[in-house]
Amino acid sequence: MDEPRVVNLKWSVAAVGAMALMATACGGSSSDGTLEPSEDGVLRVVADDTMDFDADAYRAAAGEIAIEYVLSGFQEHTLVVEGYEDELVLSVENGGSDSGTITLEAGRYILYCDIPGHREGGMEARLLVQ
Ligand SMILES: [Cu+2]
Numbered sequence: 001m002d003e004p005r006v007v008n009l010k011w012s013v014a015a016v017g018a019m020a021l022m023a024t025a026c027g028g029s030s031s032d033g034t035l036e037p038s039e040d041g042v043l044r045v046v047a048d049d050t051m052d053f054d055a056d057a058y059r060a061a062a063g064e065i066a067i068e069y070v071l072s073g074f075q076e077h078t079l080v081v082e083g084y085e086d087e088l089v090l091s092v093e094n095g096g097s098d099s100g101t102i103t104l105e106a107g108r109y110i111l112y113c114d115i116p117g118h119r120e121g122g123m124e125a126r127l128l129v130q
Contacts, residue, residue, distance in 0.1 A: 049073030051121035
């Protein structure tokens with residue numbers, strides 16, 4: 001009965017190796033810039049068809065945050081805040097835009113696209129609320 005355990009161990013080593021590889025690949029991608037809030041106070045997030053946002057991190061002021069989600073492409077994408085998926089879902093396709101508001105306290109949050117496979121493909125960014 002030892003053999004299944006050996007197989008399982010091999011599987012987890014392979015999984016950890018794959019995850020490390022993915023982390024390395026993601027770490028070097030796109031810009032390292034944090035987008036400051038725009039002058040009108042609207043948090044503007046641009047998505048494109050390479051499954052990426054226009055920044056790896058965004059900033060916003062604590063309280064009611066107005067978010068404008070713009071698509072520079074054609075694929076359908078959504079924007080949600082991790083842990084707050086019930087409060088705000090922005091959805092775009094065919095070069096459109098969507099907007100809404102969400103109230104957040106100061107802290108660190110994760111923005112992502114909840115279409116299956118997109119977050120894993122890179123549609124994830126940090127949101128720093130101050
Ligand atoms: Cu997406």
